[in-house]
Structures are given as structure tokens and as C-alpha cells.
Amino acid sequence: MEDRNIDFVARHYSKGRFSEKEGWKRLGITSVMRWSFGRVAASVAVIAVLSAAAAIVWRSYVAGGTGIETAGPAASVEEAVAPEKQIRTIDFENAPLEEVVARISEVYGVSITDVPAEASDYRLSLHYEGNVVDLVGTINELLAIDLKIVEERNGDGR
Numbered sequence: 328m329e330d331r332n333i334d335f336v337a338r339h340y341s342k343g344r345f346s347e348k349e350g351w352k353r354l355g356i357t358s359v360m361r362w363s364f365g366r367v368a369a370s371v372a373v374i375a376v377l378s379a380a381a382a383i384v385w386r387s388y389v390a391g392g393t394g395i396e397t398a399g400p401a402a403s404v405e406e407a408v409a410p411e412k413q414i415r416t417i418d419f420e421n422a423p424l425e426e427v428v429a430r431i432s433e434v435y436g437v438s439i440t441d442v443p444a445e446a447s448d449y450r451l452s453l454h455y456e457g458n459v460v461d462l463v464g465t466i467n468e469l470l471a472i473d474l475k476i477v478e479e480r481n482g483d484g485r
Contacts, residue, residue, distance in 0.1 A: 412458050413435065413458060413459070414456065414457060415434050415435060415456070416455070417430060417431065417453075417454075417455050417456075417462065418455075419453045420452050421450050421451075421452050422450065422451055423447050423450055424442065424446040424450070425442070427451050428442055431462065431463070435462075437477060438476075438477040438478075439463065439477070441474055443472055449472070451469070453469075460476065463476055
């Protein structure tokens with residue numbers, strides 16, 4: 328059966344007899360890919376502009392950046408934000424509570440009060456990214472203690 332089909336095609340085939348483009352035209356369908364170089368270049372330019380705009384919007388709103396870099400004596404954004412709202416990352420691995428409190432004071436620029444007398448008995452392993460208020464609240468819940476935050480403004484803007 329297959330040999331008969333091949334024989335038929337071989338017998339009736341003649342080069343250039345069928346044009347794919349002409350066949351589509353006879354059916355009333357024209358090629359969609361009739362774009363000129365100018366249209367393709369314009370499309371690529373529009374995509375590039377939209378991508379750049381999307382990157383700027385993402386950086387400004389999603390990533391939390393301002394999208395504007397300042398130089399000179401102007402105050403940085405971090406200095407304008409209260410320590411309670413500054414987002415920082417801090418890690419502890421089986422650290423005693425005294426070390427945890429000292430590191431929080433160093434990173435966030437605040438003082439911690441109401442540290443339990445038996446602070447060396449408490450140990451903490453934690454990776455935390457957030458503000459100091461939430462961090463101290465989490466530590467209080469985990470260790471069932473009642474640490475308090477006292478804001479401390481020192482010369483380096485913290």
C-alpha cells in the first residue's frame with residue numbers, strides 16, 4: 328500500500344508545480360509574517376521600553392528602593408527611618424541571651440532592658456529579617472520572657 332502512494336507521488340510530481348504561498352492565496356489566507364524590517368525593529372524597541380519601565384516600577388515599589396540615588400550631604404533614607412522600622416537581617420546559632428541582646432543593640436541601635444537575671448540559661452538559634460520590634464516580640468514569645476526596647480540615638484545616625 329505504501330509503495331503505491333510513493334509511486335503515485337513520484338509519477339505526478341513536477342518541480343515548481345505547487346507553491347505553498349500560492350496555495351494559501353487560493354484559499355484566501357495571506358501570510359501573517361509579511362512584516363517589514365521597520366515593523367520588527369519598532370516592536371523590539373517597544374518591548375525594550377516596556378521592560379525598562381517594568382524594571383523601574385518593580386525596583387521602586389516591590390523591592391522597596393526609591394529608584395533615586397542621592398549624593399552629597401543629604402540625609403540617607405536609613406537615617407530618616409526610626410530604628411523600630413528599619414529592616415535588618417540577624418542570625419544566631421545557639422547563642423546565649425546576653426550575646427543576642429548585645430548583637431540586637433549593635434545592629435538596630437537600640438537598648439534592650441528587662442533581661443532576665445538567669446540570661447545565660449537561655450540559648451537561641453534564629454535567622455530573622457525584619458524590624459527590632461517584631462524581633463524582640465518573637466524572642467519574648469519563644470523564650471517566654473519580657474524584653475523591652477529603649478531607643479538609643481547615637482552619632483552614627485542609628
